[in-house]
Amino acid sequence: MKVMLVNGSPHKTGCTNRALEEIARTLEDAGVEAEIFWIGAKPVGGCVSCGGCNTRGACVFNDTVNEFRAKAAEADGFVFGAPVHYAHAAGSLLGFMDRLFYANGRAGQPNVFAHKPAAAVASARRAGTTAALDDIQKFFTISQMPIVSSRYWNNVHGNSVEEVEQDKEGLWTMRQLGRNMAWMLKCIEAGRAVGIEPPAQEAGTWTNFIH
Template identity: 45%
Template sequence: MSKILLINGSPNEKGCTFTALKEVADKLGELNVESEILWLGKKPMQDCIACYKCQETGKCVFNDLVNETIARWDEFDGMVVGSPVYYDGPNGRLTSFLDRFMFSASGRFAGKIAAAVVSCRRGGASAAFTRLNMYFQMTNMVVATSQYWNQVHGFTPEDVAKDAEGLQTMRTLAQNIAWLLNGIKAGGASPEYEKITLTHFIR
């Protein structure tokens, strides 16, 4: 059975972001796709210090939830990352987690499904959504889309529950994830890629 990791980057465990992710999870369940919601909690999240030790060991030097998630990553066929909107961008705790998770486990994301979900009271959703998608688009992940950008609106979970279009967008996202999972399984392993050529603007 396929399984998707839903990462809740909000400091509020059962807030607006959770409400959006729960809509995705419920629809995935209807489509026989298992899911698990990982809440990052309220404690400070160490940011990446660019020590590059993870490129030698496959795990981060800071032994916390990042390494716990890396250790379990093979259980999952993809992830949906959810964040509230803070000043036109995603939550800092979440981006610190993703910076370290995606870099430490680099090479283990190819062919897996990814999507971002954002929650805001009024504005900033598009910029936050774009920022989160950048993680997936440079790691050979398959980005799942929906009928609109994956966003919900509301100041409270009760408000989000009234956002009919937003919740429908979450359900459509779940449908597309399930459909992509079937296609990926039928297509087999991801391609063998060339070794990455790294350049910069003075070379």
């Protein structure tokens, strides 16, 4: 079992990464492999609605989005983390997720996210974390991904790694999130061992609000 943890901060070893490290260590203690993926310091734009992924099966902008998607195919669970900028999740992570999730499952390519547990994590100096968590979790709810919770909101506070270290409750929350993720993955694995597979899908019908 493996969990991919996405660091959506422009700082590779900043506050968001410190929260993800706490989760990763807890997962590994529970026997689950963990890998932290940094999206980088360059601005990441969102989907331009060009439709290219409908024929390519991948985003036309070949950057960290496609790199991560290749890794996601082999993962069993996900944690997406971001700092708070202006009371919402960092724009680069949201742009990254826009393109990642929009291109997912296109042109006959497999859906690499459906039915895989996911969690959102936010870091902030002071406030805005709950709005940021809501930003991120919406991607999960429309992708058939079970959301993993913790004992409190999945956030840490601090303006530096040293300050995050002082947020004992925040780090406790990250550890519990790691334990809950490991538990859910093991429950899914146990279910599959006795023949319980993801639910069947139907083709469905696309409608617009004006119809």
